[in-house]
Amino acid sequence: MQQHGLWVLALIAASPLPHTPALLMVALNEPNFIDILLAMWLGKALKYGGVAWLVAKFPDTQRVRGWMARLRV
Template sequence: MRTHVLPDWLRRLLMRSVGHRYYSLVVSVIAFAATITFSFPFVAVLIPAVLLAPRRWRTLGLWCGVASGCGAAVLVEIFQYLGWEFILVRYPELVHSEAWRMASEWLQRWGLVAMLVIAGSPMPQTPALLFCALANVSTPGIMLAVGVGKTVKYLFLAWATAHYPARFVRYH
């Protein structure tokens, strides 16, 4: 059973670019876009990307982590620009979710270290980013915390995918 099927256009993009030297950049742009839009979990792209080019696992993990950190900083700036009222109207369920409660509690207690942990974990990071934006947390600090957390997470997943591909074939 294939649980994480990529859209056809995304699969074609990865297949067309895998042989080129800019493949890691293409995957990084996807990581950046996935972070800004929070429309799908980027891991569903990272694993097939590493399966297609297992020798590039280091550059894919590193570049995608940095791209996610930059995307998180842009998303926080967008949230700050749009304001609290816009967010409540568009995403009312977000501020009432368990993820929101946990993220806000952690961020109040531990600050950007909590953001680093959230970014490196399977927890959804969007509620934490929204909380950071509304609390006027430093954007460069968020970029660094998310970048480090995602880089560690993506490097580990890329390493595991490259070294144990049979466990990840269902994502391809």
């Protein structure tokens, strides 16, 4: 936990897993509050940035339009 705790916390923040148990485990090691805040921010930025990118690019791809055209037939 001391070596990879904040990176794992960032990965959990980027996933749909619940955050409370992970935060409790990290809090047992008494890390710096700023480190926890940055790890959570990094995970959330990756998660929601990826979702926003996918949503922005989804209707413009020709491959998806081809799939939609085939499904309509």
